[in-house]
Amino acid sequence: MKLHGYGEDRLVAELTRALATDENVRVGIGDDCAAIGSRSAKTWQLLKTDCIVEGVHFQQDTAPEKIGWKAMARAISDIAAMGGLPRYALVTLGAPPETEVARVKAIYAGIRKAARTFDFRVVGGETSRAPGLFLSVTLTGEVDSARCITRSGGRAGDLLFVTGRLGGSIRGRHLAFTPRLAEARWLAGNFRIRAMMDLSDGLGSDLPRLARASGTGYEIFEEKIPRNRGCTMREAIRDGEDYELLFAIAPRDAARLEKSWHKKFPGLALTGIGVLTADRKSKIENRKSHGFDHFA
């Protein structure tokens, strides 16, 4: 049996099933980040790792600053989705010996730009020869323990919202997107957000994960899904790399949210796209073929 066709979610579930945990692991494997801290601590540490690989997440002719930016922005997006702030980063570069030094330097310029923009520090890293170029990054963050938002807190009846518009990221946005850090912090600080995640593999893959983690089903109003210009509904559901926020909020908070959102972030759409349900047999249209599986 090969990785191809095995299913990434199944693989991860099997690899991580036997792993031990401890009393300070507040959020473990399966969420956007791990959260570590004592139950009574005011602040928890968030831990996130992510990697991008040439030929998969970027191409040989991708502007190198964008490669560095993307590597960091993806991890920031996950820290944001927990309601946290990024703090310290470690960056590993794997590269063939024939890689141009100038390309590597430009990649690090993109990393430094992300560090300045989102106020975190790169404190370590590693370099290694490798057959293809990749960047593996770890980002720590911190989050007010009372406002740490997981994927698993959603309840039947909660309304589902997404920021921005979905689909078509591959045309360029995936290399230059702005992680929704300010938006997530504002949401976490002002509303009882019950569950949240960032959309990296496509709504069609990610929403079922949020619902599964919350022990609910979901109902989607497909015609409401906010699409990027030129995208079909299918693309909006399955393209992936949107890096928008998907979250669940109690219905009684929704009106206040929509009103204040448009004042606070007038340039960014916020759209109610559905609801979490008690019936767990939901499926997003033609879901099996939707979303991104890394080994498919």
Add this chain to the structure above:
Amino acid sequence: MKLHGYGEDRLVAELTRALATDENVRVGIGDDCAAIGSRSAKTWQLLKTDCIVEGVHFQQDTAPEKIGWKAMARAISDIAAMGGLPRYALVTLGAPPETEVARVKAIYAGIRKAARTFDFRVVGGETSRAPGLFLSVTLTGEVDSARCITRSGGRAGDLLFVTGRLGGSIRGRHLAFTPRLAEARWLAGNFRIRAMMDLSDGLGSDLPRLARASGTGYEIFEEKIPRNRGCTMREAIRDGEDYELLFAIAPRDAARLEKSWHKKFPGLALTGIGVLTADRKSKIENRKSHGFDHFA
């Protein structure tokens, strides 16, 4: 200009020169780990990232449990070299889609074995398609701030010791070594170890790094360098992947150290191999051709 021939130390120095730091970064880039915490904190957090790549650090026919073990043991060795204990790990796997699921599962068995043996928890990770198999791991640790040992605390006159024997790791030891965590903890707890690091790129590359960080030179008694069976002196100096501890201690502590070491760790050699000097123009014999450069 390509990475090949550019020099790994030079590349890292140039990539990291412009990086910002902050008041909680107690130890930054250039040591075995970063150390984070307030000046007055009793405990600092250690952050380490490392990666191993097929064809470089292991081969396609390497027993997969050993791949997982090695990936973790290398990072543990760096946590140990700071005087710390490992706590939480993040593991990223890059693999071609045609990789056997059984191989990946066996790699994770090796990771779990390391976690049980050295008492840390795997709390997150990432999987991605990649042209060749690699593992990128991050390990956090903690260290008593009063006993955090860097590479930079050595002073002229300090004696240099190494644990174990050097050279020939490529014949198998590099895949199955035991990181010197117990030994490093005992050293940090009972002696004023002025500077310490683990030997990963070979004494010929690593000792000059320790001396440079400490602002000293060094003198080596080459005939004293403890060699593994069948190794030439050249191999002991340049082979790399020894994962033994190299440390500097004040001369007045050395006699007590040697006496109590042999009682505490009777099965493991401890050898005085030289001294840190005020003269910074030292070089280890034929050093230019020694030690491991990842892109050479």
